[in-house]
Amino acid sequence: xxxxxxxxxxxxxxxxxxxVLHIVRSLLEGPRGFNDLSRSVGGCxxxxxxxxxxxxxxxxxxxxxxxxxxxxxxxxxxxxxxxELQDVIAAIDRWATAHLRPGVELSHPVCGGGExxxxxxxx
Amino acid sequence: xxxxxxxxxxxxxxxxxxxVLHIVRSLLEGPRGFNDLSRSVGGCxxxxxxxxxxxxxxxxxxxxxxxxxxxxxxxxxxxxxxxELQDVIAAIDRWATAHLRPGVELSHPVCGGGExxxxxxxx
DNA sequence: TGAATCGCTTTACATTGTCAAGTATATTTG
DNA sequence: CAAATATACTTGACAATGTAAAGCGATTCA
Numbered sequence: 001x002x003x004x005x006x007x008x009x010x011x012x013x014x015x016x017x018x019x020v021l022h023i024v025r026s027l028l029e030g031p032r033g034f035n036d037l038s039r040s041v042g043g044c045x046x047x048x049x050x051x052x053x054x055x056x057x058x059x060x061x062x063x064x065x066x067x068x069x070x071x072x073x074x075x076x077x078x079x080x081x082x083x084e085l086q087d088v089i090a091a092i093d094r095w096a097t098a099h100l101r102p103g104v105e106l107s108h109p110v111c112g113g114g115e116x117x118x119x120x121x122x123x
Numbered sequence: 124x125x126x127x128x129x130x131x132x133x134x135x136x137x138x139x140x141x142x143v144l145h146i147v148r149s150l151l152e153g154p155r156g157f158n159d160l161s162r163s164v165g166g167c168x169x170x171x172x173x174x175x176x177x178x179x180x181x182x183x184x185x186x187x188x189x190x191x192x193x194x195x196x197x198x199x200x201x202x203x204x205x206x207e208l209q210d211v212i213a214a215i216d217r218w219a220t221a222h223l224r225p226g227v228e229l230s231h232p233v234c235g236g237g238e239x240x241x242x243x244x245x246x
Numbered sequence: 247t248g249a250a251t252c253g254c255t256t257t258a259c260a261t262t263g264t265c266a267a268g269t270a271t272a273t274t275t276g
Numbered sequence: 277c278a279a280a281t282a283t284a285c286t287t288g289a290c291a292a293t294g295t296a297a298a299g300c301g302a303t304t305c306a
Contacts, residue, residue: 007219008212009165012144015215018294021135034253045295046254060243071303072253081222081243089131091214092138096130099204120183120204141263157284168264169285194272195284251304262293267286274281 014059015088019044019052024082025089027062031077061085137182138211142167142175147201147208150185154200184208 015021019041026032026040038049053076056062061082067073078085099120138144142164149155149163161172176199179185184205190196201208222243 005225007223008216010223011215011219012148016139016141016144018139021139048294050254074253084218088211088214088218091211092134093131095207095211096134100130100133102128171263173285197284
């Protein structure tokens, strides 16, 4: 009793996983090693990062290349399909620069304080 | 010791919250009431949905309009800024139809089985 | 020699999301 | 007329998910 297959829905399913968009954005700038990527993503802990990268490899968006085991040296880079996510990131970029400005924290302001000024600037 | 303000990063922060992209996509099709929206989003439970909608209202992407309290009748619709997220959804749509096809579940295949065929079709 | 780096994994804990049920009332159905 | 269904959520208990901190084995750097 599956629904019809909906590509957009599927895509959203994995894009909304925490850190995935950040990871993709980071990898669009070039291939990186694990720690390097971790730093550039910022805030994602290694356990989660490892899990996300595994998943992204499985679905074919990222490829992992191990250059040497000891000393460890690994590279994660986007596949062709992965690189095409650039359009998505670009769209987010355009929206963000058009609508977001410094000010209030965007992420989950605890709705308790006073009036809360929106981060969005009216068009 | 704040980082420089980066709009894209901020945007990703809220877009990656679970269900947000689904909610936006759904609302792009037109305003909806709570249960209606819940059904169209599919799988998000009311507690989470209520929380997400609150947040989306706070940051100015969604507006809530209460038509009557009893019987309850509410409408959620995108603001101008919200509607402009259409470009983001459209980009996801394009990517998805180009790269995803029915087959394996995309969401978190437990990496234990045999060889796992990717849902992505090569270009 | 000792610190830092590499790519992770492990464990314990905190945050987050979900299920199921419930609230108050109006409209629809039998 | 009574029951079912709908509306918009909230609540509480519980499960899934994410995180912090530490650590591993080895090499490079000062």
